[in-house]
Amino acid sequence: MQSREHPPPVRERHVGQLLPAAAQRHPEAELYYFSRDSSAEFRLSSYPELLDQALRVLAGLRHRGLRPQDRVLVRMDDAASFLPVFWACQLGGFVPCPLPPPAGSAEQAVAHHRHVHQLLGEPLLVTSERLAPELPGLSVATAEYLSDHSPSGELYDAAPDDLALLMLTSGSTGRPKAVMLTHANLLATMTAQTQARTLTAADVMMNWIGFDHVSALLEFHLLPVRLGASQLHVPSQVVLDDPLDFLRLASRHEVTTTFTPNFLLGLINTAHRQGPPDTALDLTRLRHVISGGEAVPCATGTEFLRNFAPSGLRSDALWPAFGMTESCAGIIYSSDFPDADAEHEFAGVGNPVQQLDIRICDTQGNSVADGGCGEVQLRGPMITSGYYRNEEATRSAYTSDGWFRTGDLGRLTDGRVTLAGRSKDTILVNGINYFSHEIETVLGQLGGITPSYVAAFPTRPDGSDTEQLVIAFHPQAAPDSEPSLHRALTAVRDTVVRHWGFRPALTIPLPREAFAKNSLGKISRTRLRARLEAGEFEDAIEATAAVMRRSTGEYSSPRTGRERSLVEIYGEIFGIPPASISATANFFDLGGTSLDLLRLRGHAVRRLGAPRLQTIDLLTAPTPRALAARLEEDSAGGAKTDDDYDPLVPMQQTGTKTPLFCVHPGAGEVLVLLDLARHFTGDRPFYAIRARGFTDGETPFTSHHEMISAYTRAIREKQPHGPYALAGYSSGGIIAFAIARRLQSQGEEVAFLGGIDFPPVLRPLLSGLDFSVTVSVLSHFLGFLDKKQSEELPAEIRGLPLRQQIRTVMDLAPAGRLAELDMDLEKFTTWMTLADSLKKVRAQYEPEGTVPSITIFHGASPPPLPVFNDVADHRAEQAWIDHLRHWDTYSATPARYIQVPGEHHTLTAPPHVTAFQALFRREIDRNMQDGPTG
Template sequence: MASQPLKNSAPEECQDLRSVARLLLRAAHDHPDAGVRYVSGQAAEDSQRQTYPELLESALEFLAALRDRGLRPCDKVALLLDGQSEFLTVFWACVLGGFVPCPMVPVPGDPARWATQLAHVNQLLERPLLVTTEAMRAELPEVPGLAVAAVEELRDVAASSGAASSGAARRQQPEVHSAAPEDLALLVLTSGSTGNSKAVMLTHGNILASMAGKADKQRLTAADTTFNWISYDHVAALLEAHMLPLYVGAEQLHAEASVILEEPLRFLRIISRHQVTMSFTPNFLLGPLNSSAGEIAEEISAGGERLDLSALRHIVSGGEANVVATGEAFLENYAPYGLRETALWPAFGMTETCAGSIYNREFPATDAGQEFANLGTPVKALRIRVADDDNRALPPGEVGELQLSGPMITSGYYNDEEATQEAFTPDGWFRSGDLGRIDDGRLTLVGRSKDSVIVNGVNYFSHEIEAALEQLDDVAAGYVAAFPTRRPGSDTEQLVIAVSPGVADGDEPGLYRLISAVRSTVVMHWGFRPSLILPLPEDAFPKTSLGKTLRRRMRIRLESGGFDDVIAYVAELTTRQLGGHTPPRGETERELAEIYAEMFDTDPERISATASFFDLGGTSLDILRLRRHVTRRLGVADLPIITVLTAPSVRQLAARLADGGSPASGAYDPIVPLQTGGEKTPLFCVHPGVGEVLVFVNLAKYFVGDRPFYALRARGFNEGEKPFGSFEEMVACYVEAIRARQPHGPYAIAGYSYGGAVAFEIAKALEAAGERVDFVGSFNLPPHITYRMEELDFVDTAANLAFFLDLINKKQSIDLPDELRPLPKEEQLAHLLRIAPRNRLAELDLDLAKFSAWAELANGLTYLGRSYHPTGTTRSMTVFYAIPLRGTKEDWLENELRRWDEHTTEPNRYIDVPGEHYTLMGPQHVAALQAIVRKELDRALGDADRSRTDQAQAPRGQA
């Protein structure tokens, strides 16, 4: 269809809703005072607002900039934009121009997977234009043929175009593409982090039919105010929470997901402050809100701001099954603040159905005595049925696959005919993959035919989890199963992992190490821990004739008690490996045990006061969560991270809290024990150039029950500590500390980045003292570092520190030093903190004073490195190399790293590891790295390890 001018002064043309573009045109004309408010906090002043006419004008200016790049109707535009205002502006520019937008989110921490996903989308969408920010463009992996435009460039073009023509004239005669209902309006990517995403096709007719059905069901009007905190790549945020209020001319509020996830009570506080009438949230948020009901009551009784939920007509709750008891508790807990007894609407929707399409407006009246809420009845024009395996409709009350038909249902998947055919029955009904029944016209879901797990509203595919776990040592390939279960009354599904272990019979330390590795890998890849890990023999994995594991059958066996003996054995094994159970004593220890239990989803009675936080399953991310829990429940603010690292058990941490929560007093000790179990030779790892050891926490977790893992932390972090005055002083201090912990060799020493040079000097010193050093490792550092240290002045070092801490991105770390160098030092650091994410600063407990002290310490280490020139030799080195900060990996290896050959008397080993310099120990790569490192340690220390193990196992008096 051709682009035609549509005048805002001609409402009849806007009322003729043949295309999605006219939604915005109509809202701007009919509701000029309504608009979008972007909320960054719970207070009214923590927001910015854009009326619908302002959104339209901004979108039209960007449309001109996109057309200047040669885009024409039906061209595809991938949107990689994290700013809410930027996203909506570019999104509407695409719709107004007849381009087809496709929202995207990056794959964090894994350049290889991110590159695969980008390449897949680039091919699938036939080389779309990718619109992103300058900062995100700098982080994009290389993808041949990928066309990228920075939103800042488009804004500059839009601004110059606007200056060249009358703004009033542009408003009167916007050239908007006139699309037909059957034209493609939007592409939405399905989950597919391995690069195999499908693109759901939604036409203008699909979306407009959906809007009509939603508005009729929800009875929204221009007098309403809506609130959303789900990101726009999710179809519910874009259609349910943005287009629907636009459709009726309502005011709409949007907040970043982190605003709510960091503090769930903000969800209700924002609703109260802005008198929201309709909102949407996945079911999982209701659990934390129920847990916080007492907290908000205490705040109000102490004179805090009152909560007023009387304006809230309904909350649509979808994404996963709604537990009746959880929903009833939510309504009861917040009834004193005006929440209506019918305010919660369980709902069902998919990307393929234009989000919400079935709503239960009668909860909880129609759900008495049930575990899960029914999902109600479909919107106008949508038909639903449950069918058997032959796609024949089943009578009421019988369970079958939910199938749907109607004008809001997708026609299929873009450029994927096979997936499209699989998604529809021969008579044209869409197959949801969900199992359900229909009683009195109301839908109830009872499971899924697709192999996936929904945790906190997010869909995780079983095969992706299984593929990652099969890379671990001692996991039998083809014998890993990931499937869901739900405890009675639980707010969400839990993940169960079954593996067939490859450890020897009776090797309890090896089995416990495998269980810990499985748990850590899931946590670091997906951000949550499995509820159960089941080590099973291969014959416990039911298979099809083609070798596919029947996960549903394993779930049925689990929930019928068939694995109860395995669950009990794992619990007993864990208790034994953690040194038995020591009950907490005293109020502080009991409070901490409850915090640990809440974090690790277990009973407080199972938490031993002497078990390490990390042995229980804690990761580096959990340290930050622990600090928030301790602040909230015990009133201890600013608990230092090092206190958790050096006092990780309930008993140790309680003792530190009794002393005010500060690090242990007394002489400086650089050794931080991150993992103390195992009989093999300990590994000592030296800090990188920032001086801190948090980077080693996730790696150390894979050494549980294998060998102790000690990290060396620089001097100067704690109050009153004086930083090292020379490189030689640092090395001498570390050698003394290592020998105090392990008096004699053989030793295993390694260092990350800057720490590689320190590890080399430590090895030389130990060998000069007559000790054996069987392993010296360097993580991506050559012997000659002076040239790099001399390149870094204070602002470079501060920017690198900020990048290392995820306060800024890679591009900013490169560009900012030149911009900041003319400023005074304090202003340089203040600027870095001003542009850092607020939530990340809160996680790290960083303010200007603390960041300044850290930057000074890192700068001091850089200064010491400028005088370092490697001399002498050690026996041999193992060099783990990744993608360098600059240049190719091949040049880095041949021209820099191999110079270690000049400083050893025996051949060195050069081991390729995944990731980049700053990400090789990150969540996406650490599982692969640990297997490589542990194999190299076992190779180098085999004889020494066997000797130590034999001595540890010998009867007393014979060792």
């Protein structure tokens, strides 16, 4: 056991005293807020300015009736908005709890927020006007409203043991615990960290981690406030988009101390290897790069120090560290890396701060000898007293004699701590903990996987900068059913990406007997990991790779410089060696998401000089070879014309069944069909039909006849004769019906016609649907406006020039959503003008005649159309069903109506797409008679 001498007592009683003191004593200290929307813009502030902002928000909170020790949820996505609210809580004695940014689907984010809201007793949630629509059903006050008050003059004098802060412990898709941190906890940690790192008011501290992380809030904000030091806050995406910006910012602002998990060190090393050295970097003032959150491989750390030594980086600047939310961030620091870790694979985390006691215990709770391995346990004034309203979790976190159980395994040798793993069932990827049981629960619900026979566990290959996720499962399909196995492998990979934002390093189908279970039916993940790392699953891994190769095509090496560059870009995006990527590998078969698609476009534009590259090019040329050829064509010059237009976008081309042709919704674009199409992998090809007019040189259709002729001609060129399978999303269902009628007139059979959530008769729904309504409705569909905004905005913008109407929407749209869709004013103007043109073309058509059969898939509520705005929910739902029933008139046999999860604009998106695609594919198989009909 290691103990440290106690430092002098702290001079403050509570955290709320820190900012007024800094404003008085250090008015010259600077706060830099990096702009959320611009990589070149900073906003400069000071402690007196921050105090004034906080006092205004405090007056607003008191106006809402808050009293000392009331809880306050805070959801902000930039420092300039978050910090005044945080300090208002400290100055008024309220207890803030930062909410993390949403991960996974919107539905998961809402469920997470509601759970936290209930856990904390349904407190007020403070957010921005821009984010408020993402938080339905909660009691919300916007920061803009709260700050519109005169500064409050009365401050609350909290007691040291009062609760000061609640911090959530798990990712934003789980059911988190709220760690209780008192003023005494926070102040004790700051005193210990100041002494351990020899910090003063002359330091400049840089943070790029969100304030839902305790290290960002305490070590890189509260601590410099207490010292009167300057601080810089940068959105994480700025650093992740270009890792070398981490060091450029440190150089430009003369940063002395900063923080990063090890995975960023690996990204920085990779970026450094790929380009010439930045001779402008000056890192001579950078004393401490604290690296916590995951183990630091010595090779990664020493490469980082070596790479930037010519820029003045000190040989001892990298400090591996250990801390937890429960310990108020960093409490163990290694100031002697790399010298103390020679010939070790991973760096030790060093020596504990003063006032912290550490012991190492075996599984029976007995202290082990110096150098022995066991669980790291902690005791000291910075350690939490437990979890808010969760007695069971609090009891299990402490030993009977009052020591906190970290769940981490380690050794204590001559007072120095080295970690050796974890006793908890978690996977630590890029500094973030993911819980095995949460991943297994989600994957166990997928078709093709045997329930209760799926395991999620970590591995760390030699030389890796972070742990990697392994998924083992027992497939339901027979071992020789490669298409079914390929679909299951794809579903596992895509589900992990959609829910948690990263890819499994390995997905291994295993026989049932490989899953050793105890008497309670629990799988031994530890045993699976040991067998994997012993090489016992090599045959299964190679067999799986062979299935994927046969399903996606054999390897073909790149033949040109463009192909090699694109293969390298694919490798970066997917985190796999470029040498293993075929020039004919399909971007989506590799696991590409819509976000990855936009990353690919950005890389190609920057590195290959392809400013004319559009998203549609990536959809229609998804392999390095095809995309290189497309770029070659573009560089040869020559504007696109209508003669170059091809309506068919091959979203998925594998499978031997009859292809499905699916028509675009009203906006004309087909990205909304991407998630649905990927569920057809190995089943049947999926061609989306995209409107004309998106590409430079193309003109929109001027008549319904012209549009139907173009679509029908393209379908017959791809599939000369029936039977055909057709579908259409939203008003695309009416276009699909017109195509079916045209094919019938040519003597062809349409065996399947599906409509997704739209009736056949448009005229009653088009009342009042002018350009202002079109822009507002489609902006809601795209996630630029919330429902209320889409209903109220038309009256505000009607009468403005069309471009000004569009600009108004762009000003309201969340920046993250604009980035996700790669949207700017010019592109959005083109899209909205085209959408309005398509609306006019559709209005020319009235359905007539019949087709043999129609299947309509619909949600429970109507889409956001003006005709339903003033109708009660239950009446609107019935009115919508009545409109849908008009399809009976156009079907020779009774139309089939199938209700599916989700609403109009979420049917084909996660998480609803998983249930929808199963029903959709079953109906196609039943009608086409080329697959199972169960």
